[in-house]
Amino acid sequence: MTATPSSERTDRIVALIAPLMAHQRHKWAAQCQAYGVSMLHFQVLAILDADGPTPMSRLAEQLDVSFPNASGIVGRLEERGVVVRVHDETDRRMVLAQLTPEGNDMLRRVEETRMGHLRQLVEELTPDERATVLEALTLLAKAHDRYHTSHGEEHPGHAHGDATADLTSLRETKETAHS
Numbered sequence: 001m002t003a004t005p006s007s008e009r010t011d012r013i014v015a016l017i018a019p020l021m022a023h024q025r026h027k028w029a030a031q032c033q034a035y036g037v038s039m040l041h042f043q044v045l046a047i048l049d050a051d052g053p054t055p056m057s058r059l060a061e062q063l064d065v066s067f068p069n070a071s072g073i074v075g076r077l078e079e080r081g082v083v084v085r086v087h088d089e090t091d092r093r094m095v096l097a098q099l100t101p102e103g104n105d106m107l108r109r110v111e112e113t114r115m116g117h118l119r120q121l122v123e124e125l126t127p128d129e130r131a132t133v134l135e136a137l138t139l140l141a142k143a144h145d146r147y148h149t150s151h152g153e154e155h156p157g158h159a160h161g162d163a164t165a166d167l168t169s170l171r172e173t174k175e176t177a178h179s
Contacts (some may be wrong), residue, residue, distance in 0.1 A: 020121075027117055029108040041077055042110075045099065049107050053086065055099035082106055 005066055032042045040063070048054055054062075068157035074097045077083035082103030088094035099107075122130060 009021070017135075024114060024117070027114055031113055035106055035110070037077075037080065037106075040073065042099070044077060044102055045082060045107055048083065048097060048099045048103070050157070053096040054087075054099060056085075056095050059097055070108060077103075 028042075029039060032039050039047075043063065044047055044059065045061065056074065057067060059074070060067045063070055065073070065075070074083055074085065077097075078085065080102075083097055084100050085098050086098055090097055118148055122133070125133060
């Protein structure tokens, strides 16, 4: 069975993106090490950043670990001052894990480092190349939204903003530049 041109293109796109993502993953792991947290610990911070205060049972489920393991992980993060356990205001029996200001600051610094590296890569592009990449990534962001919406998933953050507005603005800018 031969691959369709569409699946061949998909495979080529993924093959081109994969080394960039691998390098980002390596940078992320190095940042974790620099801050003295494991990638699992960092995953907890990312979950708490995305979901806000989270019941310990749900955190254990999201990490795919037992409740006692989740408790130990959160305990180590509490020792570092980046997470705190609090009681739910409506049900005092429920214990929630939440980020501290120090945890938020750690996430912000790691993200700034990662984004700084991406910014350096983009700066290597010519203005026309940047416009082309912006258009392609705007389309990819729209596909991301469609996929997650059709699968009933939430995708908080929307770091890419309104992809349709971005694409329209980009096309207007290109038309003006080529007039």
